[in-house]
Amino acid sequence: MNTHAVRRIVVWCPDWPVVAAMTAAELSYSTPAAVFDANRVVACTGPARSAGVRRGMRRRESQGRCPELVVCQHDPDRDARLFEPVAAAVEDLVPGVEVVRPGLVAVPARGPARYFGSESAAAERLLDQVAARTGQECQVGVADGMFAAILAARRGTVVAPGGSREFLAPLGVAEVDQPDGSAGSDHRDLVDLLRRLGIRTLGAFAALPSSEVATRFGAEALTAHRAACGAEQRPPSRRRPSPDLAVTEKLDPPLDRVDAAAFVAKGIAERLHHALGAVGWACTRLGISARTENDEELHRVWRCAEPLTPTGTADRVRWQLDGWLHGRRGAERPTAGVVELSLFPDEVVDAGGLQLDLMRSATGDADARASRAFVRVQGMLGPDAVLTGVLDGGRDVRDRVRLVPWGDERSPSRDPDLPWPGRVPAPSPSLVPEEPWPADVLDGEGCSIGLTDRGRLTALPCRVTSAGRTRAVSRWAGPWPLAERWWERDRTTARLQVVLAEEDADESGEGETALLVVFERERWWVQGVYR
Template sequence: MNAQIQPVTTASDKPKAYGARGPAGQRMAAVWVPNWPLLVAMLAHNLDATQPAVLQRGRQVHVVSAAARAFGVRRHMALRAAQELCPQLHILDEDPDLAAREFEYIAQVVETIVPAVEIIRPGLLLFAARGATKFYGSEDAVCAAVIEALADRAQCEAQVGVANGILATILAARTMRVVAQDQTQEFLGPRPLTDLTYAAVTNQQQVALGQFLSLQQRLGIKTFGALAALPHAHVHTRFGDIGAWAHRLASGLDIREQSPTRQEPDITVSNALDPPVDRIDTAAFAARSLAQELHRILLEGSVTGSRIEIMATTSAGEELTRTWRTDDSALGAMSAARITQRVRWQLEGWLTASSIAQQRRRKAALAVSEIRAVPGSVSGASESQETLEHPEPVTLTRLQLTAQFVVPTQTHQESLWGRSDGANRRAQSAIERVQDLLGPHAVLALAPAGGHTYQDRITSGWWANQEAPARDGKQTWPGQLPSPAPATLFQDPWDIVVVDERNLLVTFNNRLGMSASPYAVIQTDPRWGVAKVAQPVRNWAGPWPIRTRWWTEQAQHCVYLQLVLDHQPALLAVYRQGNWYCEGIYD
């Protein structure tokens, strides 16, 4: 595979004059399909829109359908509580690949109205509003045309909004508004700062943004107007890149101010696919190599791009093009793994027939059959209007990736206190390499969270889908176990026996009174190498009672002890339902 760097000079490379605060946000339109991941999941399971359904993430509700919301089901609600409110609730698993693949059909429908679109994430896309407005006569007419096309061809409800700047445009779509050019500040000013999450591109950006928003809440900065009133330089100095990013969006500007004195050419890498490719796995392998090459070139040039254009050439000579917006605050735009993910999503959309299109064809076929059942009701003209689309299989002969709107990025040098991000970047690259080899679910990430027990204070999730913990780990939980925490926690606690001097089991009564002091621990787990050998207890601390879910039938009463042994590591022992378990060890 020979990747070639092909600098592309466009009209945007010419210097432009900007004001003192940089360019005003570009006039854009956003198309937002509410609950898109749930919509396609319901379609894949042949569920009607009137049936209550949710997407689960962990043990909580992540996305709620309108029918489920009518029963009182809400986001972040426990699944068990949601099922109690709605016994007929359909609980579905989230499938990012399916959501991205099906959204290609939505983008194709929108492109019948406007010339080019940019996908921010599955369910949300942008397009320049100026050209479409000239063609249709007004911005309201553009919005109406897009909504009508999606309702007719994709049978889905979409919301469209127009405004200046990325954030204002996204929020305009969520509120179905056309914001006048001179009303951006008035539109954004009173809105809560938490709306910034709608503009985040990657999961890592969402995690960093969650920490930033938590700090702003404690500082009393709760609206876009309050943040925009602060000097940009001060926000950047105090809060770093995420603060600068948030301040620009809160001010109604685009994400990054392009320098008029240094214009970087677009960076392109391409590869001829010989033999032609019609399988997703083969195309994804070629895409990964190109993504790694493009990412390497961006890193070596210390540049970043705000858009990744994916172009594929078919065996019929047709060029398929799609643009994805990236997190251009990061060196190299996106990691190689995330670029590969976007390319794979796009290739699946091109090579796989859309379920939405298939459903539309089935409905159209049913409508035609019903009309033909009425004698003399179908003319030649009406039959031509009901012609069904049967796309030919796609075979790819060439694949090309282009980083667009390339600008220099800040140097990643040591901070004031001597800390460098180089080690973190190398560690992240190594983790993403493992994901490339073993898959996205090969690496688990741990994060501190809030809770009473040590187990509750650690949450885990896939590295590729990191989210801020639902429970704040910085807050103090009344009655929580004291520090220090064990060096090792066992996911599955193993059995032990804690006895007193008379070799009787140490127990607790209803008033949490201990029957006797711990004298020895009989360790029965084979991980200790010797089974059923009593180890004397040299010292102990506790007891600490914990009552969990006391308001439910699954309520548990636990009592914890720290046991220091003579010739073994100290143990974290828990007494639960008449038995002793070891949950962790101290080094």
């Protein structure tokens, strides 16, 4: 199986997300810091690791272990923009650079090894080149197969030809769950299952017959099994994409802003995938080329473990353009705006294996048409003209849903599945005003109700006045004190649910309206409406 694996040199910049974040913030790398995505650590600095912070750890636990931890949010655009100088430095020494993800690039090993005399000499030259051109630290590894080469780079070693399987055998089975997707998609559940079955190492996993792996664990596990054997993720294919599949966009006026790049990326990605879909192919290796007003030629190749989607393609185009236009630390920026942008599939696979579930297969065409319409609206009115909701974490109802522009990554900034003590109990309000409405909660005498120092009501609520209308209260629940960021507040805050009496409501409660009101800034406000 190893005979099918292409030998590669991989350049890896450790902890790149946090390195990029610290560079952008102009902070020292000796500062304990971590980058978080969905409230979990993506990467952290050495001082943070020394304090006990680890990848995958929740934010509260990491801050408990390291109180002085600097918290940075995950930003793929920033990571790609600041990584462009590193990719350019590697490409100046060795042609054929493939960006696997920001922080990780791969090149074929055969040419550099012949030119510099050996693979070890080529690795040393790459280390010196990156350090001299960008000032960044990196590690280089050489092995057969992308997965083995990435793990070799993490250990800074050169694996002998044909020795990838032996190199991988003693490593823990958790290595198949790599953030770069070199062994396929998310394999956390697979790793957990293999451990419970007593399979602890990649060697033990590779020893299983591939037919048994496919039958017992499915197609995704088979991809991980090939990686554990030191083979390529997909069997080699001699199919070469037709040059006619390349798509080109003429840009007038020239493109020199990232927001404009985002619009162009979405449209050209849709065109590319429409052309690939017409011939039944999917792209796994994407070439991006650009030409500026001053005839400067820019080119980069992005490799993806899984076949690219239109959104994934648009993301890579946007990242690459951002890196070219606003790269730092040693990268030569274009001297003029981009007037021509081209995408071409450098490597394709048969799309027949990309099965959709029943619901997606029934709605896929309609979803694609809607997506194209949304992109056109954004092109005419701006990125904020079309927004989509993302379920987020938080205690306040206004924090539970975050609106992001159509086409942007729809991932929560905070884990919505955390307990979030003090949040409003279910069900959630059906209407949440952009700005709370002022209100008065009155007792039986018509006097305003307040809160005691212990967060209790000063009287029983009987009526609510809002928008110039007073309505009786039939039932109520609460109050629930809100203790979030109590050190910044000099007031008592609590929420209350009240059900308004309705003349046309039946005994089951149909037709009733309820309000979520909050006592804040020494008065009541309507934060949500239940219908």
